[in-house]
Amino acid sequence: MLSSMTLQPRYRKLLLLLLGVSCLLPMVNSPTALILGFMLANVVGVPHDWQIGALTKKLLSLSIVCLGFGIPFAQAASITIANLPLILGSIIATIVIGTLLSKLFKLERNTGHLIACGTAICGGSAIAAVAPAINAKNDQTALALACVFVLNSIALFIFPVIGHLLSLSQHDFGVWSAIAIHDTSSVVGAASAYGEEALKTATTIKLARALWIVPVAALSAMWFGGNGKLKVPMFILYYCLAIAISTLLPQGQPLYDGLFLVGKRLLIVCLFLVGCGITISKLRTHGSKPLLAATLLWLCIGSGSLLAVLSLQ
Template identity: 55%
Template sequence: MLAWFGVVLIAVLALGGWISSPLALLIGFVLAGFGWVPRHFNPAKYAKQLLGVAIVLLGFGIHLDTALAVTGDALGLIAVSLVATLVLALLIGKALKLELSTAHLIGSGTAICGGSAIAAVGPAIRARSDQMALALAAVFILNALALFIFPLVGHYFALDQHTFGIWAAVAIHDTSSVVGAAEAYGDEALVVATTAKLARALWIIPVAFVSALVAARFSDKPGQSTWALPWFIVGFIVTICIATFLPQGEAVYDGMFLAGKRILVFCLFLIGLSLTLKRIRAAGFKPLLLAIILWLVIAVGSLAWLLI
């Protein structure tokens, strides 16, 4: 009963705008550490569902011309970082004597969009459940750290909101941490980061497709590869178009955008609830080391690209 009271209380505070994204994540992590998670409650599952809703609602705060401009600005950096990350993942994974599938999953999660990419690429290459769990755990841990570290680095280098938004979109794995870090930095950073991040997420399609072809070519395992494009990407594009071509509803759109931001904060609390010490230990040393190396390379490399 006490655990449910905590969840409801944080939901009220988050949806009311009384706590920030990093604080919500920290509260969730602390409660999980004390074992104050409601029984038979899967916070990660509900966080994923609500995150999709939040992203669709955030589309109401973006106009199509802005989206196209941001996507164009970030396209070169996204493409270069994606290819470099996937290649490095395989090379470093081989040096660490990791299984090829595990290295590819971590590389895909780092290069594209964290858990969503791993969930899409995993079935495409017929990865085992334990390989997917290791990749998800490693990426998940770094996502949580990024939410706190990136705004601090952004302020240290005095990044403007546009630059920070692009950097966060390219260098942070999951969409939840991208928009959480950007939301903590400012409204313009949030719009830029969300748009560029979802442009980056579209790379799930070619990466999963090519991964499936390669896996089918070099593997004799039975079964068909499957993958799917996250529904919230389509919804995000639709709400951007609505806000752009039906401007008479601007007052309503502003409210929807605000609701999306508030739901996002609660999502980060739920993500914190699912980040237990057991899950951190389960990530293992070598997969986590690979994830850290890739993360540092893409974070430092993309920041240098933007500052030069």
């Protein structure tokens, strides 16, 4: 087995590039890409001088905007309005339960709140927006991100399996995955493995859910003293603009179809990069309590939202 000292830095960079590009190929699916990234990070090692986290965020934003060109406005509006009570209710319930679990496990207040917000809205994007609003330290933000990414990885594998076992429709699976999976990349990865309709439903609901980053971050800033900075994730606005363009200018449909496919493949690359950021050593450093609390919170929102979806069938 290779160790992280076996390959020189330039060869690690070359290997990362080759594996990243290979994720653009049709035969590489979401779980495979995630495993490739995880294996690269833990067996060989990734280049320390490359800002992989920043690159992941930029590629994710670009891929989400591309997906917006494949979702008609009427469909996006109807799905969002129909599921608004579930979106709002799940966000409030997740933050409340997350706060209680944080106190139960005696986590640092900032860390517990970041885990709750990441679970409630859209994983890493929510954590990145809320962290400066509550003046979270870098290690608190990194720990919350690590917990979310680990659970995202698990969800990517088990959600399609559970969906098929329960014979969930494309629509129902899209709703459930958008509510119960933390990060947008894993939501889209799991939904795309389930089917095209599930993908469009999940993407629409997840990004409607992501719009709540702004009010949640603003309320968090006030709750934690009001001295933080508010960051607005611009990719959500660009996603809405993409939907508007494709709706108002239907003559560009062939181009929009191409951009939609590009978005799907870029998301596979994003999952590879997410895998590159998950290392066993990072998780061991912070102990088991934060991950255990995050797991219990995820099980609560996952099972609760599944019951809600099944009750509406």
